[in-house]
Amino acid sequence: MKEAISDGVDLMGYTMWGPIDxxxxxxxxxxxxxxxxxxxxxxxxxxxxxxIKKDSFYWFKKVIASNGEYLS
Incomplete structure (x- = not known):
């Protein structure tokens, strides 16, 4: 996502497959x-x-809050 944004792509968002199991x-x-x-x-x-929120929930929350800067 970060690379796409730096290439000028008007990235509107990233959607997970589904929020819950x-x-x-x-x-x-x-x-x-x-x-x-x-x-x-x-x-x-x-x-x-x-x-129950998984670790990936908190990761995705950070990705959203940082506008894609946090991807590690």
Whole structure:
């Protein structure tokens, strides 16, 4: 993103696949985790459904706050 901006690209944003863990479309599993917010649910549908912020949540928050300067 940083390189694209320096090349003059009018970058409007970066979108994650999904903010929370989603049920896998192809396998209907929760064990595949895509989001940056963990959902407490297993493949059998059991769990509290609590949402827990992953480390990637805080990373993405820094990327947004720094307008893409923080990418490490």
């Amino acid at each position: 989603l049920i896998s479309f192809s396998t209907s599993e929760m064990s595949k985790r895509y989001g940056f917010i963990y959902v407490d649910q297993d493949d059998g549908g059991k769990g509290t459904l609590d949402r």
